[in-house]
Amino acid sequence: EAQVTQNPRYLITVTGKKLTVTCSQNMNHEYMSWYRQDPGLGLRQIYYSMNVEVTDKGDVPEGYKVSRKEKRNFPLILESPSPNQTSLYFCASSFLPGGSGEHEQYFGPGTRLTVT
Amino acid sequence: SQQGEEDPQALSIQEGENATMNCSYKTSINNLQWYRQNSGRGLVHLILIRSNEREKHSGRLRVTLDTSKKSSSLLITASRAADTASYFCATAWRGYIPTFGRGTSLIVHP
Numbered sequence: 001e002a003q004v005t006q007n008p009r010y011l012i013t014v015t016g017k018k019l020t021v022t023c024s025q026n027m028n029h030e031y032m033s034w035y036r037q038d039p040g041l042g043l044r045q046i047y048y049s050m051n052v053e054v055t056d057k058g059d060v061p062e063g064y065k066v067s068r069k070e071k072r073n074f075p076l077i078l079e080s081p082s083p084n085q086t087s088l089y090f091c092a093s094s095f096l097p098g099g100s101g102e103h104e105q106y107f108g109p110g111t112r113l114t115v116t
Numbered sequence: 117s118q119q120g121e122e123d124p125q126a127l128s129i130q131e132g133e134n135a136t137m138n139c140s141y142k143t144s145i146n147n148l149q150w151y152r153q154n155s156g157r158g159l160v161h162l163i164l165i166r167s168n169e170r171e172k173h174s175g176r177l178r179v180t181l182d183t184s185k186k187s188s189s190l191l192i193t194a195s196r197a198a199d200t201a202s203y204f205c206a207t208a209w210r211g212y213i214p215t216f217g218r219g220t221s222l223i224v225h226p
Contacts, residue, residue: 042218090158107158
């Protein structure tokens, strides 16, 4: 089954304790992206990646890191989480235009993070 | 900054009625996509319309695109309670990178 998986689904942590949210896709997509969703603000892009070892900042990258060492995985790293990073996080993936598919984005189920 | 903005922010209708939501954007786009999100879940792709297309249908969904007005509309006909969700438009303008609006929250009352 084609899917994007995220782990963990729920996480409560304390300020300053490093954490990683994993994201994996099984569709051989080149493009992967992380979003955060907050009430009234919609989806805001944190980082994206066009392919292995190629990452770039989105609209709200401060406080986050990513890596793309393999095509299927795109972990989101919070080196020193703060309460303003409490949010619902989504990973997404798609093909790039010019390749196969309509490059619609497939989203993971979300990770609800609370930083106290 | 967000490229697409949906309107209205919230819409409440009765089952069987049609629901129309709009998306406006600021710069030239390659394509525009509509997504649906059930409460707290990941977004699901509904339909993509390219910049050289004016209208597209998929089941009970009808999407129009007016590039001269930089706007798109999503029409859901004969709505059902199961259509209750938030709907987002995503515009591809930075070469390819899709940018999402804040969404329209649709409630369909049985």
